[in-house]
Every structure is written in C-alpha cells, then in structure tokens.
Amino acid sequence: MTIGPAMPSSSSALLARLPSMRLMLAFDVSARHLNLVRAAEELGITQGALSRQIRALEDHLGVRLFERHARGLRFTQEGELLYDFTQRGFETLGAGIGRLTLQAERQTLVLSVARSFALRVLIPRLAGFTDTHPHIHLSLDIHRYFADIASSGVDVSIRLGGGDWQDCHALRLTRDRIVPVCAPSIRDQLRNPAARTRVPLLRNIERDDPSLQADGLGGILSGGLRIDFNDSASMLAAAEASLGVAISRSSLVADAESAGRLVRLTSWEACDGQDYYAVCTERAYRKPAVKAFLDWVASQAPS
Known part of the structure; x- marks a missing residue:
C-alpha cells in the first residue's frame, strides 16, 4: 500500500497563507498615518525599509493595498478592508496580552485589622489605596482579637499595643491621646x-x-x-x-x-502608652504589596 503525503490541516494551511506579524504591523501603522514618513518614524525604521515591507505584503497577498501620491498614501478597496481587520485584530491581541500581564502582576494582600480601627480609620480612606494600586487584591479580616501572623496567612496585622512584638516588623501608625x-x-x-x-x-x-x-x-x-x-x-x-x-x-x-x-467635652487628655501599629513578619515585609501598603497607611492614619 502506498502512503501519500499527509493532507495539510486547516490550521497549517492558514499559517501558510498568513504574512508575518512584522509585515502586518508595518501595514497597520502605515494605514493609520497614511504617510510613510510618520509611519517609519513610529516604527523606528527608514522610509525605504517600510516601503519594502509594504511591497512584500502586497506580493504575499497578491493585491495592492495603497495608492501612492505626492501627499501620502490612499487606500485601495482591498487595503481599506484589510485595515478594518488589522485594527480589530491588534486591539483584541493587545487586550488579551494586557489581561494576562495584569493577572500575572496581581498580588493578594491579606490584612487583619482591629475592628474599631477598620471602621473608624481604615475603611473611610481605603479607596485611596485601591485607586493607586489596582493590581493589589485586598482581603480584610476584621477582628476584635490579635491574629497570629506567623501561622494565619495574614500579611499585615493592624493592632493596638506597645510595639513590642517579638520577631516582627512593627510600624507605629498613631500617637494616641x-x-x-x-x-x-x-x-x-x-x-x-x-x-x-x-x-x-x-x-x-x-x-x-x-x-x-x-x-x-x-x-x-x-x-x-x-x-x-x-x-x-x-x-x-x-x-x-x-x-x-x-x-x-x-x-x-x-x-x-x-x-x-x-x-x-473638656480640654483634658492623657496617654496610656498604647498606639495602633501595622505589624508583619520580616518575610512578609519583603513583599512589594506589603511595602506599598505600609507606605500608604503610615501617611493616612490620624493621631
């Protein structure tokens, strides 16, 4: 039995027809400017090199994409149709890559916060942090008692005390009266x-x-x-x-x-030696999300 060559799959056939991404980008930028000089400047290549890339694309597709005039370029019918597809294609590709990048950069920050501090101080200001750091996903654990930050998975604990927690990085947030x-x-x-x-x-x-x-x-x-x-x-x-x-x-x-x-009610005030602190382990302190939060919260907490 004679076995002939395998039939090309639909995907491999499509790949054979598609021009390179470099040629498609050269066309898309040229179509946006309709001017080879400005398009070449954006792409960082010479006008001659860009002209050769456009000709190579036209040869690959077997159609003319532009008519060249003294004042610049003008679409052919085929060029205008192709530009409609390249616009949408590059926008979709950019959105997809952007979503992947954001997902890769997104960090989760787990905060354990004393209930009174959370309701009276932190939450009214928290939009300022999320607006500035949209890539940080916050998870808040509002509590009345201390969380064990070494074993609970908490990144930062905001708690009331004297600042003398062992083996922790403690940032003083208030100077309470x-x-x-x-x-x-x-x-x-x-x-x-x-x-x-x-x-x-x-x-x-x-x-x-x-x-x-x-x-x-x-x-x-x-x-x-x-x-x-x-x-x-x-x-x-x-x-x-x-x-x-x-x-x-x-x-x-x-x-x-x-x-x-x-x-x-009166001008009387006193100190009891306790303040609110943001506390984390030394390991958590090295996380970029933790450092970003500590820098922000230190500038926000009232005394």
Missing part, C-alpha cells in the same frame, strides 16, 4: 448642672481604664449612669447618636471631630 467626647447636643445639655445626672457614661468594658475615665470626666457626670459596650466602634457610634459621653482614643474620633459629629 485619651480624650472625652460627645455629640454637640450633649455638650450643650451639660452646661446645665441639672442635666449632669441624666447623661450616661459610654464605656468599652474591654478597653477602658476606670481611672482615666474618672480623670477625663472630672465630675461632670454626677448621676452614675452607664452604658457598657464591648468595642469602641459601637460605643462611638452611640456617642455620635447623642446617647452619652465617651472616653476614647484620639485616632478613632479624629474624623468625627473634623466633621462636627463629635466634640471634646
């Missing part, structure tokens, strides 16, 4: 001594220091009323809703003070 705050309407009420027995103290039972509360209030609240919370974010939301007076960290109330939702 403890301050008494309330809604403007509550401050106005407290100017009347009779109202001082009716306004409650708002207290975070997991954070607040009773001695600092007493110093901060200075006897202004005399009724002994108290509403307890287990986190500062909900406590401060209650203070903004005119529920009472809160003793809180200056970083957590800075935006509300700027907006006029909270005001200082």
